[in-house]
Amino acid sequence: MEGLAMAKKETRFQADSLTSQGTIMTHVITDKTTGVQYLLAISPNMGSGLTVLVDADGKPLLNKVD
Incomplete structure (x- = not known):
């Protein structure tokens, strides 16, 4: 979009960790909000x-997050 300033979009989710075992990958993701x-x-x-x-206790x- 020529002539328009593009605002930096804030990412809501943050990937905190990545574990891989064989072909299975797991990520812990945090909602920064x-x-x-x-x-x-x-x-x-x-x-x-x-x-x-x-x-x-079943609570999230x-x-x-900063």
């Missing part, structure tokens, strides 16, 4: 899944 943490599991050619991480795990 709420601090809620999610687990993303990816298996090529099989699919993927996303779930919220919870503590022993929170990570304080």
